[in-house]
Amino acid sequence: MNDTLSNILHIDLSRKRFWTEDRNELFNEMIGGSGVAINLLEQECPKGIDPLAPENPIILAVGPLTGLYPIASKTVAMFKSPLTGNLGESHCGGRSAVAIRFAGYGAIIIKGASETPVYLSIHGDKVRFRDASVIWNMANSYTVGRILREKESGSGIRSIMRIGRAGENQVSYASVVTETYRHFGRLGLGAVFGSKQLKALVISGKKNIPVSDMKGYRETYKEIFKLLSTAEMRKYHELGTSMNIIPLNKLGALPAKNLQTSKFENAEAISGETFEKNFLGRRVSCAHCPVACIHLAALREAYESEPYFYKTEMISYDYELIYALGSMLGITSPQALLKLMDEVEILGLDAMSTGVALAWATEAQQKEIITTKETNGLKLKWNDEESYSKAINYIAAQVNEFYKTLGKGVTYASSKYGGKEFALAFGGNEMPGYHTGPATHLGFLIGSRHSHLDGAGYSIDQKALAKNSKPSATEIIDKLIEEEAWRQILSSLVICFFARGIYKPELISKAFKPIGKEFTEEQLKTIGLRILKQKYRFKKREGFSLKNLEIPERIFQTETPSGKLSKEIFNEGLKIAELKLTSI
Amino acid sequence: MKRLSVVDVNLCVGCQCCMMACNRRFGEGGIAESAIQIKSIGGVERGFIVMVCRACKDPPCMKVCPTNALTKRPGGGVILNHSKCIGCKRCAETCIIDAISWDESVEKPVICVHCGYCTDYCEYDVIKMEEVK
Numbered sequence: 001m002n003d004t005l006s007n008i009l010h011i012d013l014s015r016k017r018f019w020t021e022d023r024n025e026l027f028n029e030m031i032g033g034s035g036v037a038i039n040l041l042e043q044e045c046p047k048g049i050d051p052l053a054p055e056n057p058i059i060l061a062v063g064p065l066t067g068l069y070p071i072a073s074k075t076v077a078m079f080k081s082p083l084t085g086n087l088g089e090s091h092c093g094g095r096s097a098v099a100i101r102f103a104g105y106g107a108i109i110i111k112g113a114s115e116t117p118v119y120l121s122i123h124g125d126k127v128r129f130r131d132a133s134v135i136w137n138m139a140n141s142y143t144v145g146r147i148l149r150e151k152e153s154g155s156g157i158r159s160i161m162r163i164g165r166a167g168e169n170q171v172s173y174a175s176v177v178t179e180t181y182r183h184f185g186r187l188g189l190g191a192v193f194g195s196k197q198l199k200a201l202v203i204s205g206k207k208n209i210p211v212s213d214m215k216g217y218r219e220t221y222k223e224i225f226k227l228l229s230t231a232e233m234r235k236y237h238e239l240g241t242s243m244n245i246i247p248l249n250k251l252g253a254l255p256a257k258n259l260q261t262s263k264f265e266n267a268e269a270i271s272g273e274t275f276e277k278n279f280l281g282r283r284v285s286c287a288h289c290p291v292a293c294i295h296l297a298a299l300r301e302a303y304e305s306e307p308y309f310y311k312t313e314m315i316s317y318d319y320e321l322i323y324a325l326g327s328m329l330g331i332t333s334p335q336a337l338l339k340l341m342d343e344v345e346i347l348g349l350d351a352m353s354t355g356v357a358l359a360w361a362t363e364a365q366q367k368e369i370i371t372t373k374e375t376n377g378l379k380l381k382w383n384d385e386e387s388y389s390k391a392i393n394y395i396a397a398q399v400n401e402f403y404k405t406l407g408k409g410v411t412y413a414s415s416k417y418g419g420k421e422f423a424l425a426f427g428g429n430e431m432p433g434y435h436t437g438p439a440t441h442l443g444f445l446i447g448s449r450h451s452h453l454d455g456a457g458y459s460i461d462q463k464a465l466a467k468n469s470k471p472s473a474t475e476i477i478d479k480l481i482e483e484e485a486w487r488q489i490l491s492s493l494v495i496c497f498f499a500r501g502i503y504k505p506e507l508i509s510k511a512f513k514p515i516g517k518e519f520t521e522e523q524l525k526t527i528g529l530r531i532l533k534q535k536y537r538f539k540k541r542e543g544f545s546l547k548n549l550e551i552p553e554r555i556f557q558t559e560t561p562s563g564k565l566s567k568e569i570f571n572e573g574l575k576i577a578e579l580k581l582t583s584i
Numbered sequence: 585m586k587r588l589s590v591v592d593v594n595l596c597v598g599c600q601c602c603m604m605a606c607n608r609r610f611g612e613g614g615i616a617e618s619a620i621q622i623k624s625i626g627g628v629e630r631g632f633i634v635m636v637c638r639a640c641k642d643p644p645c646m647k648v649c650p651t652n653a654l655t656k657r658p659g660g661g662v663i664l665n666h667s668k669c670i671g672c673k674r675c676a677e678t679c680i681i682d683a684i685s686w687d688e689s690v691e692k693p694v695i696c697v698h699c700g701y702c703t704d705y706c707e708y709d710v711i712k713m714e715e716v717k
């Protein structure tokens with residue numbers, strides 16, 4: 001049997017057609033995941049299109065190690081982002097990656113738009129376009145999942161990707177939810193689904209992946225599996241990423257109240273420790289990952305109108321959600337925070353962008369840039385969970401001009417209403433939860449996704465703090481680019497970034513051998529850099545430039561652990577990055 | 585003799601590493617030939633079920649096999665003789681816990697042989713080998 005990795009499934013939603021294409025050369029050269037996806041995006045996405053036009057392709061790609069080795073468990077999505085107008089890339093676990101791989105594909109390209117709501121049902125070679133009219137407009141993304149679970153086959157091995165109301169209404173930072181609790185969160189894939197009237201995609205399959213050296217395969221597998229049970233990985237299972245709330249807050253690096261401060265007085269109440277002690281109800285894992293980092297809190301709620309009636313919701317929490325919907329909004333009650341997280345999940349929004357958007361709106365209202373006329377009667381203020389819950393629903397439902405504007409992100413909203421100084425977005429993407437120093441923000445600015453996961457600047461800052469050193473602009477940029485280039489390899493193999501310390505170049509080469517492929521460390525590094533350059537080429541093609549990047553003034557006003565940030569390092573850093581990233 | 589036993593299903597995180605492990609016994613990556621199946625109980629938030637042979641002393645699956653392809657395994661459960669099996673699916677239909685998986689590529693059942701390989705790949709001690717008399 002042949003490996004089906006190089007099979008690409010093309011889907012045309014306009015004409016309701018599908019076909020497959022073998023791209024062996026592409027997978028051989030660019031590995032899979034991000035490497036393959038950026039090439040497909042360059043080919044399939046016409047220059048200058050509206051991200052919500054039918055021509056915008058949705059590309060989903062997995063990698064050669066998916067299904068073969070543990071934790072190669074992510075699906076990379078690429079598209080033109082409705083939020084930033086350039087590169088849209090987002091990664092998601094759950095069962096998505098193994099399901100695509102076992103269905104017999106290395107990538108899926110979805111183009112066109114349906115005239116009526118549709119969902120895709122893909123089971124191995126069988127592809128069906130199914131009428132989704134009844135589940136369009138359904139208020140709750142959980143319910144959609146439940147219905148599709150009943151309707152579709154492949155229980156236990158399928159992935160169910162779907163959008164919520166925010167995606168239907170094409171909010172620029174709408175997410176795609178899979179298996180509940182995992183997401184293509186950032187940069188608005190949900191809106192692109194919505195623009196195509198694509199409500200969901202169900203996929204499953206049972207194709208095996210051939211191995212040429214069985215003994216070598218089993219041995220390498222065992223070695224990797226062992227490495228995944230070391231303390232380095234266990235921490236993601238134990239408290240999980242929310243373990244960082246208290247230390248980052250102590251450090252003075254946890255953005256709170258729209259980064260008016262970097263210390264949140266109530267951090268303890270919404271910390272990983274609090275959630276573990278009082279709410280943790282279950283931990284689950286992505287398929288083929290032994291780490292199980294997904295933490296679900298059990299929240300028992302009473303029905304107000306019905307005495308003796310309760311419901312228990314399971315709500316997934318993580319560091320970034322606690323930051324964006326918690327400290328950023330001054331939320332002091334863990335129950336209130338869980339409810340906001342639940343709302344965001346139900347409606348299918350990106351939690352980070354939503355939290356930052358609400359934080360901006362709160363400050364804008366405080367400063368009377370906007371009034372209750374805009375907010376649809378709400379008086380937004382820190383820690384007011386009820387108003388925030390309503391506002392989240394208003395964004396998803398796009399109730400008025402203001403929420404339509406806010407649904408396009410804070411960069412856009414502040415360009416219309418003012419308040420740019422405190423609109424916390426970088427390259428058009430809302431800020432992640434780190435105010436650790438210059439590297440984190442430089443990373444948000446120059447990262448190809450404007451995400452903390454691109455070059456992990458927060459880690460450069462924290463290391464510098466520990467050593468009491470002050471890296472220069474050149475040093476920071478070099479490190480960011482080096483890290484981001486290497487991460488292109490991880491995301492081409494679709495290895496979860498949590499395992500970046502385990503899948504080192506040597507181990508990756510070793511993992512390839514039993515499947516008869518050879519990549520040296522040198523080769524991998526060259527490919528990584530090439531992918532990064534290609535991403536930048538796409539960004540530039542779509543009008544992105546490091547030269548006219550705006551930096552929100554707020555980051556210079558609020559103390560970081562190493563004091564206030566200097567503008568010089570940013571001017572210098574961006575110039576250096578410009579040179580390095582465009583010369584490539 | 586030993587048999588595979590499910591110790592505490594509440595500990596299961598749904599990682600399916602056991603499924604991949606069982607499949608690896610045949611040298612390939614995947615799940616198509618796994619004798620153990622993990623499913624959520626209608627959404628991962630409610631937990632999982634582990635579907636695998638529980639080593640019956642008096643196996644119902646064996647009794648319905650029209651070609652005697654299944655014979656008793658010492659320690660419980662059955663051994664499948666592939667060449668005798670005609671792929672009629674009766675065994676799979678008879679096992680009320682759905683412990684018999686189906687390999688669609690060859691249209692034959694996949695039944696746990698209680699080898700214990702998967703238990704080394706369960707990080708959460710959900711499954712383990714147990715001595716039987």
Ligand code: SF4
Nearest residue numbers: 637638640643645679
């Ligand atoms: S397959 Fe089912 S019926 Fe047969 S021995 Fe195992 S548990 Fe019993």
Ligand code: SF4
Nearest residue numbers: 606696697699700702
């Ligand atoms: S005991 Fe052996 S045959 Fe049974 S499920 Fe585990 S690995 Fe498969």
Ligand code: SF4
Nearest residue numbers: 596597599600602706
């Ligand atoms: S390996 Fe263990 S935790 Fe993972 S699915 Fe199997 S039984 Fe559950």
